[in-house]
Amino acid sequence: MKPIFMTYTRGDLINLAILLIVGVVVIPMTVSSGYWYTSILIPWLCLALATIGQQIIMGYTGQLALGAAGFMAAGAFACFNLILRVPGIPFVGALLISGLIAAAFGILFGLPSLRVRGIYLMVATLASQFFIIWMIDKFGWFKNYDSSGIITAQDIVIMGKPFTSPVEMYLVIVAVVTPMTLIAMNMARGSTGRNWMSVRDMDIAAESMGVSLLKTKLQAFAISSFYCGVAGALFAFTYLKSLEPVAFDIKLSFKVLFMVILGGLGTINGAFIGAAFILLFPVLLNYIGNNVFHGAIDATIISAIEQVVFGVLMIIFMIYEPLGMAKLWETIKIKIAGLFSKNK
Amino acid sequence: MTERNFPIGGPVLEVKNISLSFGGVKAITDTSFNVLEHEIRAIIGPNGAGKSSMLNCINGIYKPQVGSVTYKGEEIQKVTPNIMAQKGISRTFQNLALFKRMSVLDNILVGRKLHTTSNFMEVALQLPKAKREEKVNRDRCEEIVEFLEIEDIKNTPVGKLPYGLQKKVELGRALATDANLILLDEPMAGMNVEEKREMCRFILKVNDEIGTTMVLIEHDMGVVMDISDRVVVLDYGKVIGDGTPDEVRSNQRVIDAYLGVEH
Numbered sequence: 001m002k003p004i005f006m007t008y009t010r011g012d013l014i015n016l017a018i019l020l021i022v023g024v025v026v027i028p029m030t031v032s033s034g035y036w037y038t039s040i041l042i043p044w045l046c047l048a049l050a051t052i053g054q055q056i057i058m059g060y061t062g063q064l065a066l067g068a069a070g071f072m073a074a075g076a077f078a079c080f081n082l083i084l085r086v087p088g089i090p091f092v093g094a095l096l097i098s099g100l101i102a103a104a105f106g107i108l109f110g111l112p113s114l115r116v117r118g119i120y121l122m123v124a125t126l127a128s129q130f131f132i133i134w135m136i137d138k139f140g141w142f143k144n145y146d147s148s149g150i151i152t153a154q155d156i157v158i159m160g161k162p163f164t165s166p167v168e169m170y171l172v173i174v175a176v177v178t179p180m181t182l183i184a185m186n187m188a189r190g191s192t193g194r195n196w197m198s199v200r201d202m203d204i205a206a207e208s209m210g211v212s213l214l215k216t217k218l219q220a221f222a223i224s225s226f227y228c229g230v231a232g233a234l235f236a237f238t239y240l241k242s243l244e245p246v247a248f249d250i251k252l253s254f255k256v257l258f259m260v261i262l263g264g265l266g267t268i269n270g271a272f273i274g275a276a277f278i279l280l281f282p283v284l285l286n287y288i289g290n291n292v293f294h295g296a297i298d299a300t301i302i303s304a305i306e307q308v309v310f311g312v313l314m315i316i317f318m319i320y321e322p323l324g325m326a327k328l329w330e331t332i333k334i335k336i337a338g339l340f341s342k343n344k
Numbered sequence: 345m346t347e348r349n350f351p352i353g354g355p356v357l358e359v360k361n362i363s364l365s366f367g368g369v370k371a372i373t374d375t376s377f378n379v380l381e382h383e384i385r386a387i388i389g390p391n392g393a394g395k396s397s398m399l400n401c402i403n404g405i406y407k408p409q410v411g412s413v414t415y416k417g418e419e420i421q422k423v424t425p426n427i428m429a430q431k432g433i434s435r436t437f438q439n440l441a442l443f444k445r446m447s448v449l450d451n452i453l454v455g456r457k458l459h460t461t462s463n464f465m466e467v468a469l470q471l472p473k474a475k476r477e478e479k480v481n482r483d484r485c486e487e488i489v490e491f492l493e494i495e496d497i498k499n500t501p502v503g504k505l506p507y508g509l510q511k512k513v514e515l516g517r518a519l520a521t522d523a524n525l526i527l528l529d530e531p532m533a534g535m536n537v538e539e540k541r542e543m544c545r546f547i548l549k550v551n552d553e554i555g556t557t558m559v560l561i562e563h564d565m566g567v568v569m570d571i572s573d574r575v576v577v578l579d580y581g582k583v584i585g586d587g588t589p590d591e592v593r594s595n596q597r598v599i600d601a602y603l604g605v606e607h
Contacts, residue, residue: 006470183468190467190478191453191460198443198454205441208403209521210429210458219464266445 006182007189016182023174028167037166038239044272044279045173046235051259051271052184053227058257059266060193061220062200063113064121067128068256070109071225072232073248074132075102077142079233080243083154084144091158095176095233102229103222105132110221114214129253133245143243151243153236169238176234180227185268187223196220197266228256258310262317264324273325282306350555352573353381357433357525357559362401362411364394364581371397372408372581379525384551384558386568389578390601395561396438398578399527402559403435404428415525429458434523436514438530438561444503448513451502452488455520456481488516492546508539515546519554526550528560532567540564544571565602569593577601 003009008016031037054068078098082089105128112124136142143151156163156172163172187193195216198206203213236243255278263274282303289295289302321327357379364372372394379385387395400406402413404423413420415431434455443451460481462474489498492512497505502513511531518526531547532540548571550556562568568575569589577585577598585595592598 006475186470187464187468190470190474191457191462191481192464192467194446194450194454195457197446197450198457201443201445202441204405204425205437205443205517206454207425208405208429208435208441209454209517210426211454212426223464 007186008182020178023178024171028171034166037170040279040283041170042166042173043235043239044275045170045177046231046239047256047259047279048272048275049177049180049234050228050231050256051263051275052181052268053224053231054256054260055263055266055268055271056184056188056196056227057110057220057224058260059264059270060188060196060200061217061224062197063110063217063220064118065110065113065125065221065224066122066253066257067109067125068228069232069248069250069252070129070132071102071106071228072235072252073136073245074105074225075099075229075232076236076243076248077136078102078229079237080151080153081142081144091156091172092176095230098233099226099230102232103226106221106223106225106228107218110218110225113217113221126250129250133248136245153241153243156237173234173238176230180230181268184227188268192219200266258314261314262324264326265322267323267326269329270324270326273329277325278310281309285309348382349552350382352383355379356381356416356557357402358414359398359402360412360414362398362408362413364397364401364406364408370581372401372578375411375578375581375583377576377583377586379557379559380574382551382555382557383573384547384560384571386572386575387559387561387578388563388565388568388575392580393578394581395578396529397581399435399529399559399561402428403433403527429521429523432522432524433527434518434521434525435527436511436518436529436531438533440507440510440514442502442510442514442517445501447499447501448494448505448516449482449485449489449498451513452485452516452520453481455517456484458521459484485516485520488519491519491549492516508535508542511535511539511543512546515543515550519550519556523556525557525559528558530561530563532562532564540567547571 005013027041050068050072053071054065057063057065075098078101079094082094082097083091086094109125109128109131113121116124156169158172163169195206195211198209198211199213199216206216207213232248236247240247259271259274259278261274262277263270263272285302285306289297289299317324355378358376359378360376362372362375363370375394375398387398389395397406401408401423404425404427407423413423415433420427420431443454446454460477462471462477466474489495492515494509494512494516497509502510505513515528515531518528528547532543535543544567547558547560551558560568560572572589574587575585575589575592576583577592577595579601584601585592585598587595
């Protein structure tokens with residue numbers, strides 16, 4: 001399995017080509033209902049991007065950080081203010097700078113990781129969640145002194161062309177998420193990822209091999225928050241279409257955390273699988289409630305069932321498959337391949 | 345003895361008057377010894393004699409209250425694991441400190457960290473420099489894998505390997521740093537006779553083919569006497585013997601420490 005382009009093997013490239021054809025050609029041509037884009041595909045890709053960010057810090061570097069939504073909020077409001085205040089700034093430029101601003105916050109709130117670890121670090125990083133939201137709420141400047149509390153996000157305009165319909169926004173997201181995913185894979189498979197994982201698995205040995213804990217941890221925090229920041233900006237501009245600090249509350253941080261755990265710690269594709277599962281599962285439950293039981297089950301019960309199932313799944317995965325659904329997927333693939341080779 | 349590829353040279357590492365205590369417990373008291381270039385130097389002693397603490401002082405994991413470490417004629421002011429790694433001192437750990445969820449090859453590749461200069465942007469975008477470095481590092485690690493005869497397990501996560509093999513991977517990781525001096529903390533602890541013999545073979549092979557200076561801690565007297573050039577014996581944190589295996593074997597204080605003595 002030698003890589004033929006960047007760090008990708010032939011199999012990777014074939015998968016990528018198939019996914020791109022499906023994502024860019026097949027879906028826009030066949031799916032016409034706006035519901036699929038606005039309620040499923042767009043939030044899925046945005047949250048998957050944030051999950052990659054959380055994955056980098058938690059799954060790869062082993063730092064139990066809980067504040068993804070805070071960095072997403074930083075990215076979202078940074079993007080809003082950049083477009084508002086910098087005339088003629090291109091959308092992609094604003095998106096990248098938003099990511100960098102979130103990364104700066106990431107470095108700041110990553111500092112406790114140099115001293116504390118595990119559950120204590122989790123508590124320390126919660127500060128980012130509350131501080132960033134508080135800051136946005138406290139200083140009117142961030143919200144352009146809007147009194148209603150809900151600000152409408154600007155239209156996405158790239159090279160003079162507005163991207164406002166669900167399909168167009170979906171394509172913008174694909175154009176951002178695809179390269180960022182590939183870049184994350186390059187890092188994870190290269191020396192950068194090995195440094196992260198060495199810190200995760202045995203920090204004292206990593207140090208004896210010349211890996212600087214300070215640099216590696218802060219770098220991981222910065223990159224992780226960069227991903228969260230870009231994801232937050234996209235989330236606000238395409239899914240929420242508004243900017244409200246409450247949308248980035250602690251619940252969203254937990255959601256991203258669950259996506260990492262269910263998807264599989266330390267896997268990039270797990271980010272997509274985990275995000276899909278957590279987003280689609282409630283949709284599926286609702287569908288079953290409406291179409292199988294014809295509304296006989298109360299909506300509140302359905303949402304309660306959802307919580308219970310998530311909780312149970314989290315426990316099951318933590319105990320039996322810490323590598324999550326990504327690992328299950330690998331196992332299934334190997335089993336299927338085994339079936340075919342036996343038939344030959 | 346046959347002619348060595350790398351004849352023993354002058355002192356490369358000097359440990360002077362090191363004292364280390366944890367609260368009121370004295371782990372090491374006023375200990376000095378040196379290590380010559382290209383030699384295999386053993387530190388032996390009964391349990392709790394301060395052998396591992398000694399290694400941790402050289403490597404910078406512990407900070408001795410008194411004393412100095414001189415490497416290649418330069419007294420090292422601030423001894424930290426990272427700085428010592430940069431100076432060319434690598435190590436293995438007593439209770440294995442491998443990256444359990446990473447593959448054997450990835451573990452060894454981490455050892456190449458100090459030979460990797462491309463930053464994360466270059467890696468992320470796979471710029472030519474990062475690709476070139478990765479290739480060089482991978483080739484070097486494949487060589488080490490071959491050298492240690494562990495080709496068949498190179499893609500296995502280390503946590504799934506038996507103890508003996510993990511010890512070998514740890515040696516491989518230390519070798520990947522291209523260090524001039526490797527500290528081995530009980531490289532043969534918990535091994536059976538067969539595995540011990542194999543590990544000895546590798547230690548001698550590394551010393552002979554690459555010329556790496558080795559400092560090793562060992563419990564098994566037999567093994568130590570067979571492979572090391574000089575032995576320093578610690579007991580209760582003090583040097584009680586220092587010399588060639590034969591000199592140490594006939595040293596009365598060493599015999600007393602090992603066999604016990606009537607008071």
